[in-house]
Amino acid sequence: MSAILPGATLGVLGGGQLGRMFCVAARTMGYRIAVLDPDPGSPAGHLADHHIQADYSDSAALDRLAALCSVITTEFENVPAQSLRHLAAKCAVFPAPEALEIAQNRNREKQYALEAGLLPVPNFALHNESELQTALAEIGLPAILKSASLGYDGKGQVVVNSEAELRTAWHSMGEVECVLEKKIDLALEVSAIVARNAKGAVCFPVAENQHRNGVLHISIVPARAADSISAQARAQALQLAEALGYTGVLAVEFFVANDGTLYFNEMAPRPHNSGHYTKDACVTSQFEQQVRMICGLPPGDVRLLSPVVMVNMLGDLWEPDWNMILDRPEVKLHLYGKQHARPGRKMGHFNVLSENIETALAIAEDVFAKLKPKC
Ligand code: ADP
Ligand code: MG
Numbered sequence: 001m002s003a004i005l006p007g008a009t010l011g012v013l014g015g016g017q018l019g020r021m022f023c024v025a026a027r028t029m030g031y032r033i034a035v036l037d038p039d040p041g042s043p044a045g046h047l048a049d050h051h052i053q054a055d056y057s058d059s060a061a062l063d064r065l066a067a068l069c070s071v072i073t074t075e076f077e078n079v080p081a082q083s084l085r086h087l088a089a090k091c092a093v094f095p096a097p098e099a100l101e102i103a104q105n106r107n108r109e110k111q112y113a114l115e116a117g118l119l120p121v122p123n124f125a126l127h128n129e130s131e132l133q134t135a136l137a138e139i140g141l142p143a144i145l146k147s148a149s150l151g152y153d154g155k156g157q158v159v160v161n162s163e164a165e166l167r168t169a170w171h172s173m174g175e176v177e178c179v180l181e182k183k184i185d186l187a188l189e190v191s192a193i194v195a196r197n198a199k200g201a202v203c204f205p206v207a208e209n210q211h212r213n214g215v216l217h218i219s220i221v222p223a224r225a226a227d228s229i230s231a232q233a234r235a236q237a238l239q240l241a242e243a244l245g246y247t248g249v250l251a252v253e254f255f256v257a258n259d260g261t262l263y264f265n266e267m268a269p270r271p272h273n274s275g276h277y278t279k280d281a282c283v284t285s286q287f288e289q290q291v292r293m294i295c296g297l298p299p300g301d302v303r304l305l306s307p308v309v310m311v312n313m314l315g316d317l318w319e320p321d322w323n324m325i326l327d328r329p330e331v332k333l334h335l336y337g338k339q340h341a342r343p344g345r346k347m348g349h350f351n352v353l354s355e356n357i358e359t360a361l362a363i364a365e366d367v368f369a370k371l372k373p374k375c
Contacts, residue, residue: 004070004295006030009049011069011091013056013083015042017336017346018271018287019075021279023047025287031295034068036061043336044075056083066090071294073248077103077269078150094197094294095248095269102244103269106148106179110264116243118236118264121255122182132170135180136163145169148177153344154214159183184263188256190223190230191274192237195289197247199298202289203238204282206230207274207310209253215344218364219274219310220357221281225256232262240267249290251275273312273346280332280351281308306353309364313348315341317371324370330354330363 015037054061208223251272284300
């Protein structure tokens with residue numbers, strides 16, 4: 001396949017912040033952009049050359065997108081598989097619909113990771129109530145019940161400490177397909193982000209991730225894990241991308257248990273919140289990498305130029321004193337252009353670059369502590 005070059009139009013399904021940052025990277029490189037998103041105020045729609053405001057299952061809208069674009073990608077994994085297949089019949093679509101379908105279901109992705117040689121968290125796929133007891137006997141307590149699909153940012157999951165709690169949780173989730181997972185004693189959470197296409201595969205430096213209320217709060221790079229753990233995470237993420245024959249950017253989340261075991265948690269078939277540090281701290285950002293991968297260009301250099309700490313800015317602390325942030329020379333602010341702040345809504349992030357992690361963390365914590373709401 002010959003590469004798709006600047007001047008061509010790239011399509012993206014979804015107009016959230018990941019789509020917006022993809023647009024910025026693509027436009028910087030001279031590409032045009034078409035976004036499909038029903039929301040007239042979507043963060044990516046603002047920056048796109050074409051914004052098709054329609055539902056993801058609107059086949060006429062999908063046809064219009066395909067007619068405009070040389071290649072189409074997605075910024076969120078829950079695009080209906082049927083829509084992707086519809087598009088793929090008319091236009092190049094990366095990642096492939098099959099890879100998205102695997103990532104859309106926690107049971108499928110765990111099975112796939114296992115077959116690719118990774119070690120998923122001990123788990124049991126649940127389809128009906130009669131399986132609850134067997135699942136509990138196999139997994140033990142405490143455990144976490146997660147809906148198999150549509151969960152994100154800690155939504156659609158409940159920690160259970162008894163069979164009665166498991167039963168209640170199962171009913172509260174609407175008796176949909178679930179997975180019961182062993183609750184791991186976490187030493188650390190890390191993620192590894194791969195960029196892969198037929199021209200090559202690379203993995204970014206591993207990020208150490210800390211969550212609050214199930215939402216990513218902070219990423220620290222390099223991760224404060226043993227070198228052998230980080231090396232293993234990168235190798236396994238590449239291995240999974242290889243097994244999938246993947247084209248695009250693939251994020252893989254891992255748990256490091258207190259006994260040093262590295263467990264596969266989940267994957268995302270797109271750039272990832274824990275990779276936002278790459279925008280300021282790597283030779284190539286994860287969004288430029290997404291452009292490169294879908295256009296058939298070789299992956300860019302993933303070298304880390306500086307220790308970095310990324311902090312998410314949620315709608316809970318809005319709107320901050322901008323001068324307090326912008327007056328700090330080590331801090332790089334990224335906002336997503338969302339008009340309305342709501343608790344838990346991702347409004348932006350900032351990256352702190354410093355000669356060492358300790359200093360970057362101290363600055364990050366100081367700025368975060370001052371993110372008080374205006375009124
Ligand atoms: P989401 O799709 O919401 O990111 P995750 O499965 O990654 O779902 O869970 C969100 C967070 O909840 C994880 O990053 C981790 O902090 C915690 N968590 C999830 N599963 C487990 C588990 N099996 N053991 C310990 N902690 C877990
Ligand atoms: Mg996760």
